[in-house]
Amino acid sequence: MADRIIFGKLTGSTLKIIALLTMLTDHIAAFLIHYDRYPAVYYVMRNIGRISFPIFCFLIVEGYFHTSDIKKYMLRLAAFGIISEMPFDLALTGLNNKSILHQNVFFTLLLGLAVVWFIDNNKNNVIIHCLAIWVGCVAAVLFKTDYSCFGVIQIIMFYYFRNVRLYRIAGIILLNMFMGQPAGAASLLFIENYNGKRGLKLKYLMYAFYPVHLLIIGIAAEIMRR
Numbered sequence: 001m002a003d004r005i006i007f008g009k010l011t012g013s014t015l016k017i018i019a020l021l022t023m024l025t026d027h028i029a030a031f032l033i034h035y036d037r038y039p040a041v042y043y044v045m046r047n048i049g050r051i052s053f054p055i056f057c058f059l060i061v062e063g064y065f066h067t068s069d070i071k072k073y074m075l076r077l078a079a080f081g082i083i084s085e086m087p088f089d090l091a092l093t094g095l096n097n098k099s100i101l102h103q104n105v106f107f108t109l110l111l112g113l114a115v116v117w118f119i120d121n122n123k124n125n126v127i128i129h130c131l132a133i134w135v136g137c138v139a140a141v142l143f144k145t146d147y148s149c150f151g152v153i154q155i156i157m158f159y160y161f162r163n164v165r166l167y168r169i170a171g172i173i174l175l176n177m178f179m180g181q182p183a184g185a186a187s188l189l190f191i192e193n194y195n196g197k198r199g200l201k202l203k204y205l206m207y208a209f210y211p212v213h214l215l216i217i218g219i220a221a222e223i224m225r226r
């Protein structure tokens with residue numbers, strides 16, 4: 001796949017920081033703020049949070065094209081998905097949670113990355129493309145990963161339309177509207193300003209930030225429930 005012509009000003013590390021901060025805003029609202037008491041604050045923060053996931057999907061695809069070892073990339077996502085599951089469940093439903101039916105976003109990103117890898121290694125086989133997408137989406141639904149099959153589809157769209165800006169923008173806007181989170185389209189204001197450079201070396205920031213912030217929020221939410 002040919003390299004894109006890009007003129008933006010934001011590095012990959014800047015996009016990552018934006019995604020982490022908007023995700024944090026979303027999770028504070030989702031797990032710590034009562035909608036009935038502070039509906040306006042809750043609504044604004046949750047909509048700000050919608051910006052984060054499309055950026056993570058975009059960065060997963062960019063990571064695929066820049067990684068030197070796709071297997072290690074997948075293993076990192078899987079490992080931190082396992083590490084993050086307990087903090088995720090704690091924040092979601094508290095210490096009394098007995099369910100393993102809702103998996104954190106690392107597993108969604110892993111499935112999307114696996115589908116991209118399979119498609120990219122079978123570029124001329126449309127049947128394999130369709131099969132890989134179907135398997136990835138079904139797996140996301142069956143394992144109830146965060147954002148379900150729509151998360152996987154969003155990653156795939158960033159792959160297919162990586163070099164076609166108009167299709168990428170239209171596709172992401174329509175998908176996020178269909179997902180019921182139109183505010184997610186605001187992520188394009190940052191994504192489309194990407195300059196193709198890595199920026200600061202923050203390789204493990206996302207990996208560590210996700211379980212740590214969920215653990216802190218989960219503990220705080222549990223205290224508030226008592």
